[in-house]
Amino acid sequence: MIRFEDVDIAYDGMLAVPGLNITIEEGEFFTLLGPSGCGKTTILRCLAGFVPNSAGRIMVRDRDISRLEAERRGVGIVFQNYALFPHLTVSENVAFGLRASRTGNAEVRQRVGDILERTGIAEHAGKRPSELSGGQQQRVAIARSLVMGPSILLMDEPLSNLDVKLRVAMRNEIKRLQRQLGFTTIYVTHDQEEALSLSDRIAVLNRGRIEQVGAPEAIYDRPETEFVCRFIGEANRLTPTMLGSSGAAINTDTPTFVRPEHVRIGVPPAGHLHLSASVEDAVFLGPLVRYSMKAADGLLDVIVSGAEARLAIGSQHMLHFPAEAVLRPQRTVQ
Amino acid sequence: MIRFEDVDIAYDGMLAVPGLNITIEEGEFFTLLGPSGCGKTTILRCLAGFVPNSAGRIMVRDRDISRLEAERRGVGIVFQNYALFPHLTVSENVAFGLRASRTGNAEVRQRVGDILERTGIAEHAGKRPSELSGGQQQRVAIARSLVMGPSILLMDEPLSNLDVKLRVAMRNEIKRLQRQLGFTTIYVTHDQEEALSLSDRIAVLNRGRIEQVGAPEAIYDRPETEFVCRFIGEANRLTPTMLGSSGAAINTDTPTFVRPEHVRIGVPPAGHLHLSASVEDAVFLGPLVRYSMKAADGLLDVIVSGAEARLAIGSQHMLHFPAEAVLRPQRTVQ
Amino acid sequence: MTRTALSPNKLLQGVGLLIIAWLVIAFLYYPIAHVLIAAFFPEGQLSLGAAERLADSSRVTRSLWNTALVAAVTVVTVNVVGIFQVAVLEFFKVRFAPLLLLAFSTPLVFSSVAAVSGYNFVYSSHGFLTKLLLMVFPEMDPNWFTGGMAVVFVHTFTMTGYHILFVRIALRRIDFSTVEAAQSLGVSPARAFISIVLPMLVPVLLATSLLVLLGSLNSFAAPAMLGGRDFYMISSMIQALVGLGRTDMAALLSLLLGAVSLVIFLWMKHVESRGGTVSTAKTQAPLRKTAIRNRVTNAIVHALAYILVVIYAAPILITIAFSFAPVESIIRDAFPSAFTLDHYIAVFSNARAFGPLGNSLMLATLAVAVALAVSLFAAIRIRSTKGVVSDSLEFSLFIPWVLPGMMLAVGLISAYSGPSLLTFGQTLVGGYWLLPIAYVFLVIPLMVRMLGAALAGIDPNINDAGRSLGASAFYRFRRLTAPLLAPVIALVTAMSFNDLLSEYTLSVFLYNINNMPLGVALQNAARADGQDQIAISMVYVVLLLTFSLIVILAADRLGADRSGQR
Amino acid sequence: APAQTLTIYSPQGGDDRGAFITEKAKEAGFDIQFLGGGGGELFDRLIAEKANPQADIVLGLVQPSMYQLKAESLFEPFVPAWAVDLGADFKDADGNFHMFWQTPIVMAYTDKVTGEAVPTSWLDLDKPEYKDLFTFGPITSQTTRMILAGILWRFADPATGEVSEDGWNFLRAAYASSRVLAEGADYWQTVASGDMPVVLSWYGGVANNAAKNNIDVTFVDTEGGTPMVAESLGIIKGTDDLEVARKFVEWFGSPEFMAAYATRFNQAPAHPEALANSPEAVRAGVEQFHVQPIDWNIASGKLNEWLETIQLDIMP
């Protein structure tokens, strides 16, 4: 169990993360989400012991590790900038930690070979980092941490330079290893799909503060703040006019939203809120198509399956959504 | 117009890209897609003049630039690893190119200020790269190239370290500037949604060779090779058994596929191919939910809108899809 | 546009290469060829008499062995001490780091004759330490500080300067996140220093080791002053042979030295070319000092660091003290018994003494400026373009290093004692320009080597980024390469400047009546037997030392500021 | 306007002697500048500058160097008026140069030499009694070369300069007995302390330093004679202003100036008239030794070869 208790983290006196409080359970897959520069990397680095916390305590299994040296925390980390050892080959990079802990030769060879195989870089085992493509480097960084079997593994956007196929494969590999070895993972990603599909729980950060912590569906379906609502997934802000005809029951004093995929096109069933709009723009996203629809009072995004027939630009349609789909986050920030 | 004519690119004699032929139109937004290590970066670096082509010609507006020095090609590039100037501040980094071309002071100030504003890093203008977060660095790299108003702009995964919101904002910014300034963009990304939504045309690469070039929808809906079909989007391989009951008309000598979003759950309309399957696993992806369905002869992925009611694990359902949705790429590689 | 069209860029490069080619041919190869031809083809006939004569001499054989042994041991000891110093200065938190920096910087400014006599003040039979020891152990041999051991000892503590300069800069450049990565893999910073940081420093360590090796192969002052009767090194032989007019034999021994150095140089290039020490990181994390947590280790490290401070400071402090002592005290005492300002007054009231100082400042400025321009151009060219031209450039500019200064001087004199086509009909011997030209070649190898090592540490994408932004080669140099190299540029400049300021070996052959340099003036003063000469030359040593130390420390600060490292 | 500046290469130029000459020359109407440095160094320099001579006059080099320079025909022969009275040993037969100072190269010992025996001859140097009591000095110094030349000439065939095997054996043994003084160490301190009580050096140096350090020394009038070195003066061929150079030589070598110069620095002039005008002590310094006859025309040609042999084979 990892617990941040009122942790402050500062760079040269500038507070990047103020008063952080989170508890992360043993074996959990915990993700930090938040806009660029909000302090995700900073939190990981603090937990790993590279940035000191200027206040508060960091408890791991009820022991305060704030003052422990990084190398004794047993926390593995995959760096955002990889930090590969440039003078070592791929397999030497991966073997580094094992050799440092005096693991027997045969075992090192076996474990390194195994992890290189799993991460798909076995064929580059003899190359130096400078001879690898970006994605290959990233996989070496992952392999280097995984091979140690750490009890806590921090990953800072470990898959950002991989293509979808590989990303999915790596994700599954990480999940599989996590299940097998039971380590706690704290994960930073910009890929929401990744966050939503991998995580047990997600913390959404904004300017160093936590906005909401919860299971993926809770975060997505029941955002507590406007920031979370807008940051995770897409959200159409609803105006009173939009709801005028059918949504009298809805109080629009606090901002209300509806997600584009909840908005349907077609004849509204009874009880659904509805409005009329014309197709302004269509963007092909592969499995999905996003329409920008012009309603009386502004634009609304609508996402439909790519399998459905395309709508012509300018054509007029009825939009509708169930009242339950309306999101009404509290403005207040935790 | 940019034309690669039989271009070979080698590292120490090892051919990374053999016999490349592509034509890219003036003002086009052209994307390179392909698995990690397939040679995307290599192609960009060759066009920019950092890696020589060992054979063939690279024509820009009917002029062979293969032997031209990089600094005289007028090709802007956003590096995969940013390559920011570590000793210069953010605004000095961005102003670098303008100053090199002896732009007047006032204009430099105005243009730099403008682009910093647009990329959302104006508040960090005085910092050095090492004091920025990963995403902030990436935006500096983009701003540095954009500010030059190049006629050709190469971008190597320029948005990989940004969150979705910012990514969409930056994308729009790039698109807007492209429309305004009319530069040709060659773009590398791992994000398929990004590729599909941004690009005029996409080239799919595999081990240094082009598998298919075409408009996003053509690539997605009419993949020409099995590789493209599997690499872009998701694809369920169909077996004769799966189609047995309803798809007798379909020849399965060549592999046939169906995309998960084309597979519907429910009572099959007339003329639809159909089969029965049970829910094996469900993954929440935010706007979408992916079901893994167990059919008689294997697993099938099905993607449905997150707005629909969830199916219970283990429950039995009918799956169906129209015959037009069946993809039958030719095996042959170009 | 056709492919063959010349861009201004290429034109500039071509002109630069031509100028360097002329310099190298005219002032390196041609003079050397002169010496070799005179040596081996005395009457147009190949003659190997010199070689046989040398091979028969047991003195020569012994000096060769001594030289090889001392050089090898020195490289090891200097690296051990130097790396330790760099670690306590930059990597570990050690208290009073500024004091350490000051003490460890002294070899940069206190070397050669001055340093050896400084060490003698402490360790020789009438030295301070020896007197102390004699009180405790009256039986010990007062002449204990002689022979190979003494030479190695003095080498060890006078040759760590390159580590303080170049290894330290390279260390500051290391991407610290690699150390963090090692930590996260359970490796303490101290071990990471050995297993991660040092290997990343290999290029610069090799370059400095080569410098140290060449320094000790060519070492003259230490063996001459400390060697005693039975211990001599090859450079003394070479000097003696040149003094006897046997330049053929001297050339032969120099060739031997050169060949050895060359082999080592090539091996080093090979190691370097395996490369891969450039970090692939998107941005490099700056170095942070780490505290040593283990109390015992920490205490030991601190103790060692301060012992080193004492070793470095003692000879200098005693030299400074003696420069204020009356002559009788200098000759008699282990430590000054009385103090006086007379020597300083004598120096400052003697206007004549400033002539050579002015000459040296002028000559050094000229030579360093030219050498810097040539070295920067060459280093960048060698790094950016592979091929025969670059290889021969690198090789050529390396030669003066392995060539004893004396041989170059002898060659220059024999080549240009009359008018020559290569100098456009000028006779250089006896004129002003021969000395500054030789100075240029004296400092070029260090510059090229060190700038090259520094260039290797810069992410090549940085330069590519500059190119893609349309910056010309010159602009890129001014705004990217130069600032990133600034610390190294500042330091090689300062070091070369200091070296030239007190250079003697080569100057004594080449100066003329209008440019007698400081080094020669000092030697003449030290040798002349007038009253108080010892004291006066000690005053000069102290003044020079102060001046040089200021130059070096200023350069270090300046360079650090320019490159944005705080 | 003052006369053109004369450039003089001289080992005496860098110290008080140079200052003295400059001052007196100025009074006599000469504007001179010195280029100082060791004798060997100046010799090399003159050879190197043969095609582009910078010096007008060379002053203070000793016989071996002067005869070699003559062999390179670097001199502009000129016989000054005062040369008439000069002994034949002190002038070049062809008028290339003339000598103005003479210095005995001597052996001396201090009262710290223990035991009954004291050295009486150069040829005593290989005896075990004197082991580690003396040093030959660095082979680059003019004095050391003179000492070695003096020893070897005893074993040389006067016609060819060939040294016998006995000569080399003696020298090898003598070197084995000698010590090497660390460069930079203060020699006279080691003499004073009794560490090296046997001194091989030039007479004036011994006399001055013994007086300064309160050392009681005894000079040896060695069997076979004491080598006498003499500093010379000559005009370099190609001088800018031959007229002034000649005038300077006339002035410098004149008995009047020589007497003053020699008195000031305790040196013995070569010119008989100047010597007669010198102080008693100076004259005694020269007159207490028998001169060793050395044919420099032969010896100077052989010297480098001898030194080479010493350097490669004789020294320990």
Ligand SMILES: Nc1ncnc2c1ncn2[C@@H]1O[C@H](COP(=O)(O)OP(=O)(O)OP(=O)(O)O)[C@@H](O)[C@H]1O
């Ligand atoms: N070394 C540093 N010195 C000063 N400020 C810093 C330093 N490192 C980061 N910061 C600042 O701290 C804030 C948080 O940075 P951090 O790297 O944690 O962001 P992040 O959430 O990881 O962002 P990204 O998603 O872009 O990587 C940013 O505003 C950044 O500018």
Ligand SMILES: Nc1ncnc2c1ncn2[C@@H]1O[C@H](COP(=O)(O)OP(=O)(O)OP(=O)(O)O)[C@@H](O)[C@H]1O
């Ligand atoms: N400097 C180099 N020396 C040798 N091989 C290299 C070098 N750079 C890249 N390669 C190899 O060339 C191939 C193509 O590399 P490239 O960087 O173009 O891939 P990429 O498509 O950009 O991959 P990614 O998406 O992972 O960045 C890879 O297999 C890589 O290992």
Ligand SMILES: [Mg+2]
């Ligand atoms: Mg980050």
Ligand SMILES: [Mg+2]
């Ligand atoms: Mg790439």
